[in-house]
Amino acid sequence: MTVQQLPLSDIQVLDFSTLLPGPVCSLLLVEAGAEVIKIEKPVGGDDMRSYNPKSDADSGNFVILNRGKKSLALDLKQQESIDLIYELVKTCDVVIEQFRPGVMDRLHLGFDTLKKINPRLIYCSITGYGQTGPMAQVAAHDLNYLAQAGLLSLVGDKTKSPNLPPALIADIAGGAYPAFMNILLALRQRDLTNEAIHLDIAMSENLFTFMYWGISNRDLLKKSPNYSDDLVTGGTPRYQIYPTSDQRFIAAAPLEDKFWTLFCDLIQLPSELRSADASAIDVTEKVAEIFSSQPSAYWLSLFEGKDVCCNLVLNLDEAMTSDHFIKRSVFHHFVKDGQQQMTALPIPIAPQLRGSAKIVPYPRLGSDNSEFLK
Numbered sequence: 470m471t472v473q474q475l476p477l478s479d480i481q482v483l484d485f486s487t488l489l490p491g492p493v494c495s496l497l498l499v500e501a502g503a504e505v506i507k508i509e510k511p512v513g514g515d516d517m518r519s520y521n522p523k524s525d526a527d528s529g530n531f532v533i534l535n536r537g538k539k540s541l542a543l544d545l546k547q548q549e550s551i552d553l554i555y556e557l558v559k560t561c562d563v564v565i566e567q568f569r570p571g572v573m574d575r576l577h578l579g580f581d582t583l584k585k586i587n588p589r590l591i592y593c594s595i596t597g598y599g600q601t602g603p604m605a606q607v608a609a610h611d612l613n614y615l616a617q618a619g620l621l622s623l624v625g626d627k628t629k630s631p632n633l634p635p636a637l638i639a640d641i642a643g644g645a646y647p648a649f650m651n652i653l654l655a656l657r658q659r660d661l662t663n664e665a666i667h668l669d670i671a672m673s674e675n676l677f678t679f680m681y682w683g684i685s686n687r688d689l690l691k692k693s694p695n696y697s698d699d700l701v702t703g704g705t706p707r708y709q710i711y712p713t714s715d716q717r718f719i720a721a722a723p724l725e726d727k728f729w730t731l732f733c734d735l736i737q738l739p740s741e742l743r744s745a746d747a748s749a750i751d752v753t754e755k756v757a758e759i760f761s762s763q764p765s766a767y768w769l770s771l772f773e774g775k776d777v778c779c780n781l782v783l784n785l786d787e788a789m790t791s792d793h794f795i796k797r798s799v800f801h802h803f804v805k806d807g808q809q810q811m812t813a814l815p816i817p818i819a820p821q822l823r824g825s826a827k828i829v830p831y832p833r834l835g836s837d838n839s840e841f842l843k
Contacts, residue, residue: 475502476822480656483508483557484538485566485573487515489637490595490644490672492534495565497649500816500823505538506557506841507832514542514834525807526833533814535831536804537824542835545576553841554578558586563652567595567644570605584665591655592667595644599671611672614639618676623683625696625703642679643672646817700724706753710782717765718782721756732777736760805830 480503484495492507492515499505509515515535520528543550558564564583566573573579573594580592597614598604604617615621615638621631648670655666677684682701683694697703707729711719723732733743736759742752760768765781772779783791789800789812798820802813805828813829 475824478502480504480563481561482506482563482565483554483561485564485568486595487567488517489534489640490648491565491567492517493641493645494595494648494652495538496534496536496814497645497816497818498563498652499537500818502824506837507535507538507540508554509540509542509834511542511544511835514540518834524811525809527806529811532804532806532811532831536813537829538832539837539840540832540834541837541841545578551577555586557841558583558590561587561590562656563591563593565593565595565648570596570600580667588665589659589663590665591652591659592665593648593652593670594668595648595670595672597672599674600669611637611639614643614673614676618673619683620676620680623680623694623696623702639672639676643675644670647675705749706756709753709756711757711760713760713765713768714762715764719760719765719768720780720782722778724778728776728778731775732779735771735775735777801827803828
């Protein structure tokens with residue numbers, strides 16, 4: 470597949486975003502063929518460039534998040550920079566920004582200003598709490614959005630104290646992915662109406678989708694779900710993480726009866742604990758005791774080829790080198806940083822819809838200024 474055949478090969482994006490949500494969104498766009506011009510401050514650029522560890526000149530985080538993009542370093546407090554942005558907006562299709570509400574307006578780069586220059590512009594604003602509402606100007610990060618949406622209350626330990634989640638869920642699942650999806654929808658809508666659209670992507674409210682079961686339970690049971698009292702939050706022995714005798718962990722999720730029955734047979738759970746009337750706490754403790762009696766290799770061998778929904782909790786290196794993901798070519802793309810080469814970030818775009826180049830560079834700060842400042 471050539472670049473000209475990619476679904477977004479005729480789309481140009483001006484990306485004012487930094488750090489994670491916007492850059493992941495524009496990474497998806499560039500991998501599908503769009504030209505993404507990253508607008509950065511002249512000194513230091515995107516703050517993510519300074520993070521550790523460094524790949525070469527820049528943070529490894531920045532390198533893999535900005536594969537294939539261009540960098541235009543501009544001081545947005547200077548009129549000549551604003552004038553250049555206005556020229557680019559005339560022909561671009563999408564603007565992405567994630568400042569607090571009002572900042573782009575003060576820079577004279579707000580939606581109402583830019584749509585006068587380009588009446589077909591797709592303008593995507595990514596924020597924590599949205600463009601309106603009493604929390605619109607509140608400073609926050611991923612953890613705060615999880616807390617505000619109630620999701621953090623469902624991730625805890627036996628003390629029912631909330632735990633730090635292992636991923637920046639709000640930034641990517643609540644911000645980047647909805648932004649990408651809505652930009653594609655907006656481009657299609659523009660085909661029908663020929664009009665500009667302002668997308669208001671609020672990371673915190675997009676988290677409620679992940680709590681579909683919690684919302685249902687709240688409405689029907691008239692109480693808010695908490696950690697350890699529901700199907701997927703530790704309230705059943707059928708959905709738990711069990712330690713083994715060699716300090717590894719088995720993720721066990723034999724939820725359905727057919728899986729649970731076979732699981733109980735294999736681990737030889739006493740019959741009195743298989744009853745529907747048995748205490749969930751007692752059953753969980755017994756299953757944990759059984760798992761702790763043998764090393765992980767024993768359990769993997771016992772479960773091999775059996776439909777019990779159990780597997781070993783892998784570390785990242787084990788996961789990235791596992792036979793399944795290798796054969797699926799999940800890590801067969803790379804990003805070049807000078808003389809170094811890093812694994813490209815796997816993205817949820819079908820191979821037929823993304824560029825075929827396996828090794829793609831990332832932009833050094835201002836590397837494309839000469840192209841746009843001619």
